[in-house]
Amino acid sequence: MTQLEPRPAARHRTAARHRTADPVGADRWADALAVPRASRPVRAVTASVLTRSLRRLPLRVRFAGGSTVGLGGPLIEVRDPKAFHARIGTRGLIGFGESYMAGEWDAPDLVGALTVLAAHAADLIPVPLQRLRGVWAQRQPRTQRNTPDGSRSNISRHYDLSNDLFALFLDETLTYSAAVFRGFPADWSLLAAAQHRKIDRLLDLAGVHDGTRLLEIGTGWGELALRAAARGARVTSLTLSKEQRALALDRVREAGYADRVAVELCDYREAGGTYDALVSVEMIEAVGAEFWPVYFRTLEERLAPGGRVALQAITMPHERMLAGRDTHTWIQKYVFPGGLIPSTRAIEETARDHTALAVTARDAFGAHYAETLRLWRERFTDRADDAAALGFDETFRRLWTFYLAYSEAGFRSGYLDVHQYLLTKETPAR
Template sequence: MTRPALTSQGRSQPAGRTVGVPPQPPGRDPSAAAPAFSRADVDAGRWPDVARLPSAGPARTAVARHLVSRALDRLALTGPSAGARQPAAGPRLTLHDPDAFHRRIGRHGLIGFGESYMAGEWDSDDLVGVLTVLAGHADELVPAPLRRLRGLWAATRPAADRNTPTGARDNIQRHYDLSNDLFAAFLDPTLTYSSAVFTAFPADFESLASAQHRKIDRLLDLADVGEGTRLLEIGTGWGELALRAAARGARVTTLTLSAEQAALARERVTSAGLADRVEVQLRDYRDIEGRHDAVISVEMIEAVGAEYWPSYFTALRHALAPGGRIALQSITMGHRQMLHTAATHTFISKYVFPGGLIPSRRALADHARAAGLRTVADHGYGAHYAETLRLWRDRFTAHRSAVTALGFDAVFQRMWEFYLAYSEAGFRSRYLDVRQLLLTEGTPR
């Protein structure tokens, strides 16, 4: 199984578009901890690759056991495994089923590592802490000779996940059309699903909504959006940036491939009395019409796929009126890591963002230049994304009962918590960053 249907996996009932945003929790609720869970509780019909153990073979399992044991001991991560080991000084990774854990890693690498967590075969008293240590030593976990043989043991990305015009719509819907209520359970009332910008850390003394508005205002300022600006937004989300731009007097065309997002964004625009200034279109970026004074795209390029980055930047360029400005927000990773990730089917590409790939700063600059665009500004703030993800994870954990009531089962909830923690760890370890770029016409001198 390589292509889980995320729009149905883990749900026993559909959820409507009307969104009730849960109140902001004061902090992590200890009573909201995930209940005890094991592979026996997994619904094999919904989660076949989690319910069954892969056939790894004794040799691959033994190699995985040796490499994992060596890495975890060196990084001081292992906790007691069936009472056999002493607790580690750092964050603890506790193995409930060591044989299954090593078999999955031996057969499927990091996908197996994530699926083992989904199956309840391991846990941690500090999931982000464990994943941050692992992310910080990602290049050391597998010996160099085995890394050079990556093609022999790492799965390639499914051809069905390519972001063709049809595939892109399917891939976007598999994540963003899960349920508006699911996203409302962990996002703030602005329903903004991208990094906020805070005034100080830790971020508990500022509302997430105000930090999201600060981020949006920075992007609007970067693109010089004001009264009468013709603004194109690629990637609507649930409409907060379009609403804020329209309140400045801009006329906004905003594009999305998510039917759920489009419906709720239109409702929010109408409720705000801005329907005469905002048009929400179900449209692919490759089908943009007209020229615009400003273009803004927030964390959408990660869903485009490397194969289509030339098309994406060409579309940006063609959408820009003379003298216009493009504000682009993107998660980034190192260039070498990006090349390895592009060639590999990962846990995130299988379960969370099918068809997606995080670009490197070099890739962004190269593709922008090739499309006739000049990078005028490039600012990073990865630590802010780590805090954003921490707050999302706290809200998701606190509202576990609401997520269950929406029909999302325990395996989905473990998968989603792993995704949020995995992402937070990426930023805390500086394996990932997030950048705001200003692009204009022309190439650098």
């Protein structure tokens, strides 16, 4: 078959055509820009609890005008202790992130500091307070449930920010998921090839070849669909992002695959037809635990007999997932509303209990995600002025820096992982 590769230059031209007219502004940062009211006793108790927790960690936390605590290691400089304690005392870890957005604390090695915190996530909060989590922790807002309408709103808040924003830090493939490298440390010039390696592994896992009918749930900006079309597959790709769809369609047309690739603005629950192969890359994190059974039943219903599902998913420890599944987090409030990272156990049990799908292969490569995120973060930092020129203010840029560093730290600490799964449909017993 003819291997037609999309043209990199065309990708960059089309990225500039789809730009959000009203980038995220200060109205979204009201909670970060205003320090919450907290009484002196609340601040004092918060300072005491934090000091007891931090003094056991391989960190140095230096408070302006005060002490330094920790066993030594990456430095966190708290410039405004009063505001820092007020935020954490009233909003917990959401307040910790908002305090960074507001510039009340910083770290010369942000990833290093956050990696220490992520590695001790299970014991940062004293056990008595963990038992009272249901009392003090904020609950996930009902407005962010991943119903069909809720999912459209949640997805739009992240992926419709601006195609130009994502093009600032993604490589020429515009792929926004973990790459697979040949070795570490990785270099920016190798990222596009590493993304293609990841995509090809998924397509191989799903058995995609000439003539395959492929359903992709979660289009991104279309690179996987283009790679599948180059193999001769006929691809239906689903997305809820208008911005992503517009650019993906441009890229499909410019690559000459309009007759092989359809990109539909469609919720996975509304999909029809049957397919030889299904691929879904880091989309399950946006489904929500409430709808995981529906998601897996959809995979089963859309899969033709003898078909294969290739699923790439970020995962976290099962106990931590259970502990925090109903809690509203900083990442949900500011980056991925309605999102929830599953555990490997949750994925396998949901597939087993609600479908005839069976996990027949699983491969973890979390270290590769840490490298991917490092390259994105460094690129975003280098292009901060370009983000400002697009209309994204300093608070947003600090938010995005924290998000990328926070995510990288999760993988470097082992708190997060990423897996590629193969699922096949079990034949009913006669």
